[in-house]
Amino acid sequence: MDIESIGNSPIGKIVPISGYDRRFDEEFAHFAFVPSPLPADFVLSGATYSVVVDATAAPARADQAASLLPNPDLLARPATRREAVSTSALEGTYAALSDVFEADFLERGQMSASVSEVQNYVSAAEHAYGWLAEGRPITLNMIEQLHQVLIDGTPSDGPEAGHVRTTQVFIGAGRGRVPTARYVPPPPGDLLRDGLLDWEQWIRQPSSTPSLIRIAAAHYQF
Known part of the structure; x- marks a missing residue:
C-alpha cells in the first residue's frame, strides 16, 4: 500500500x-x-450525469422485460448465475456457467469445490432478493447473514462466519x-x-x- x-x-x-x-x-x-x-450528496460533472442516465436505461429495460413475463424469475435466474460466475472469477474461483446451472439439481457433496463456492454466491443473492422483496431494509444483520451463506463450507468458513471480523x-x-x-x-x-x-x-x-x-x-x- x-x-x-x-x-x-x-x-x-x-x-x-x-x-x-x-x-x-x-x-x-x-x-x-x-x-x-x-x-449526503455528490457534485458530479454534466458528462458523468449523462453516463449515469444512459446506464440507468439498461436496468429499466430489464425491468420492463421482466414485467412482460409470467414468471420474472425466468429472467433473474440466469442473470444471477452469470453474475455469480463473473464475480467469483474476480476472487480467483472459476466455474463453468453450465456447471453452475446443473448445481441447482445436485447435493452439495456432488459439486466441485469451485462450483460450490459459486453456488454460495447464488444462494446469498437469492437470500438478499427475498429479504428486500419482503420490504425489509438493508441492515448490518442482513450483511452478516449473507456473509455466513457466502462462505459456508469454504476455506474461509469458521467462527467468524456471519459476524463482523475481529x-x-x-x-x-x-x-x-x-x-x-x-x-x-x-x-x-x-x-x-x-x-x-x-x-x-x-x-x-x-x-x-x-x-x-x-x-x-x-x-x-x-
Whole structure:
C-alpha cells in the first residue's frame, strides 16, 4: 500500500496497526486505511450525469422485460448465475456457467469445490432478493447473514462466519507480508463497526442523488 499517496487522500485517513502474523511467526506494524463517511450528496460533472442516465436505461429495460413475463424469475435466474460466475472469477474461483446451472439439481457433496463456492454466491443473492422483496431494509444483520451463506463450507468458513471480523485482513499476495500488501482495510474494533453502522444509515437515508450513483458509492465504501 502506497502510504504516502493514500495518507494524503481527501476521502479517508491512515491509522497505525500492529499484530502477530502466524504465517511467519512474527509481529508486524503497519498502517490501515479508514474511509471517511460518505457525503449526503455528490457534485458530479454534466458528462458523468449523462453516463449515469444512459446506464440507468439498461436496468429499466430489464425491468420492463421482466414485467412482460409470467414468471420474472425466468429472467433473474440466469442473470444471477452469470453474475455469480463473473464475480467469483474476480476472487480467483472459476466455474463453468453450465456447471453452475446443473448445481441447482445436485447435493452439495456432488459439486466441485469451485462450483460450490459459486453456488454460495447464488444462494446469498437469492437470500438478499427475498429479504428486500419482503420490504425489509438493508441492515448490518442482513450483511452478516449473507456473509455466513457466502462462505459456508469454504476455506474461509469458521467462527467468524456471519459476524463482523475481529482480525486484521489485507489484500495482497497469499504469502506476502502485511507491509507489502496492496491495500489494508480498517482494523477490527470500533473503527470498523462504526464505519459499517454509518454505511447502513447512509443507505437508508432519503436522497435526491440518482440510485445508480448511490449504489456505486455504497459498493465502494463497503
